[in-house]
Amino acid sequence: MYKLFKPTKKISSKLKKALIENPHWILNDFEILDQLITSEKNKTNGNIVDLRDIFLKKTKSKLEDLSKLHTHTISAAYENFLGASNLHRCIIKILEQKNLEKLIDILTTDIIKILQCSVIILLFSGKEKVVLNNPYFINIKNEEIKKIMRSAKLTKKKLTRLKSNSTELYTKKILNESSPKIYSEAMLSLCTYSEDYNSILILGSSSKNFFNEKNKTDYLDILAKVISIQLRNHISALK
Amino acid sequence: MYKLFKPTKKISSKLKKALIENPHWILNDFEILDQLITSEKNKTNGNIVDLRDIFLKKTKSKLEDLSKLHTHTISAAYENFLGASNLHRCIIKILEQKNLEKLIDILTTDIIKILQCSVIILLFSGKEKVVLNNPYFINIKNEEIKKIMRSAKLTKKKLTRLKSNSTELYTKKILNESSPKIYSEAMLSLCTYSEDYNSILILGSSSKNFFNEKNKTDYLDILAKVISIQLRNHISALK
Structure with a gap:
């Protein structure tokens, strides 16, 4: 197994066979696809050669932005709740006096x-x-x-x-x-x-x-x- | 090793890591690339011709999923806020009596x-x-x-x-x-x-x-x- 995954120049024939029989392993895996495209781009000095590449770059950054925004929204909702619960603690304490x-x-x-x-x-x-x-x-x-x-x-x-x-x-x-x-x-x-x-x-x-x-x-x-x-x-x- | 190459639904994490570290295994292998593109083509009536298309398609669906999730989070935060603001209206009205x-x-x-x-x-x-x-x-x-x-x-x-x-x-x-x-x-x-x-x-x-x-x-x-x-x-x- 070690040999199969060694960073060799060429893929082992066993692994190749497995991949050809199971193309969905790669096709359904976002991270592997991303890596394949990024490496291919690097090979060509990062020159954009296709409209799809431009679109791809934009979609990818949109995805990253939305991920960040999503995290911010969750954290804002949490802060709002924290804020409300602190406000309520204040109200009760004020009323108790x-x-x-x-x-x-x-x-x-x-x-x-x-x-x-x-x-x-x-x-x-x-x-x-x-x-x-x-x-x-x-x-x-x-x-x-x-x-x-x-x-x-x-x-x-x-x-x-x-x-x-x-x-x-x-x-x-x-x-x-x-x-x-x-x-x-x-x-x-x-x-x-x-x-x-x-x-x-x-x-x-x-x-x-x-x-x-x-x-x-x-x-x-x-x-x-x-x-x-x-x-x-x-x-x-x-x- | 046998287990790694079993025709499972998802790729094993070890194999995934190996592929991400050695993208040239796939990119330099015409047969694997051909197989990837052919299977994706079959799925979509033969319209997809490039790995970038596959990636794009996946990015788009991921983007849509995240958009939906984001909208749900915003709406939950809004409902929480509506709840808090109604509670506050009640509190003030009660205190005013x-x-x-x-x-x-x-x-x-x-x-x-x-x-x-x-x-x-x-x-x-x-x-x-x-x-x-x-x-x-x-x-x-x-x-x-x-x-x-x-x-x-x-x-x-x-x-x-x-x-x-x-x-x-x-x-x-x-x-x-x-x-x-x-x-x-x-x-x-x-x-x-x-x-x-x-x-x-x-x-x-x-x-x-x-x-x-x-x-x-x-x-x-x-x-x-x-x-x-x-x-x-x-x-x-x-x-």
Whole structure:
């Protein structure tokens, strides 16, 4: 057997006989056919001599492209699912918190981890100041929060804005030197369910592509709504 | 060796490897080439005249197969997304309701439509009877609800049970003749967030495969948790 498969110049007569009796071995095997055609091409210095060759080359590259695309689609579907299941973990954790302090705590501990962010800040401006023992809950003036919302083009319908242009990041202005470097940020409007206050949630990431403007914001919009509802519930319970 | 050359349907992997490493065995052998082209010709009414044609034909069919597969993957991803986006619509609607009556109303109107169910029933057993003006909110005895939970094997960890065996459906027992016919049902435990009462949500579908035992319950589990949290909030507000 060894001899039969030795890289000899010519095919052994036994193997030849077998191949002639079983042409489908080769004809049904894509890889062998591919190899035969590639070697034949190399022999002729790769010069394309036939329209079929051109078509062949194109079909082959189309096949490769589609294979790649297919793999990407599978991986995108998987990431979508992973994204949905992480979003659901966040929603349940947010709903489980029974007061404002606990809500802010969970945002700056568990939620920041699930979302793989570097920083979460909640800007708040109500009729009365709300004092919490958490440095990431920041009371600011109503005019200032309205200015931020205008420049970020946040409205009742557009709840999320992503930004990856590092010179324009809001987190740059409020975080100090020792904070983690932020290269992209998401701003979520939390005003959907109340007129009594204005509030913005800012998520910052150390990766430039994490909150890229081109990304979809469907999941962050849901998160904004869920946090808005809970914020309204907890704020009204303070009164 | 004998085995390698047996007239099997497929080429042995050893022989395949040898041919791929020595394509000249075939390419330099006129008789084998002739045999390959003749057999392929016979298959296709003699139209194929070149190895490239054979390869092309195979590439094309492979391309078509992959295209089909790709389309299926995209559609599965889309369905998953549709599922997630409907779940999110339900979650937001549920959270928006400010009291128990409104929660039950939204379940039996909007949520039933989004989930494409035929019926939604909430079974409830608390220390005190809760009276609502909604026929789908049903007070039952504590022993009875516990019996249902045991037979459905619902626990704190297993929140959802699907059933498509029409003789065992719980909805059969409580719905009257004029109600829509139910062929599968989902039971969701709503006891996750309180020890003060027992509660089960039942979704019924007119399609046998809608709540098939083989389906995943990830999204219904999330729904059960969200409704549980809101039920606890609204029940405690009644006191």
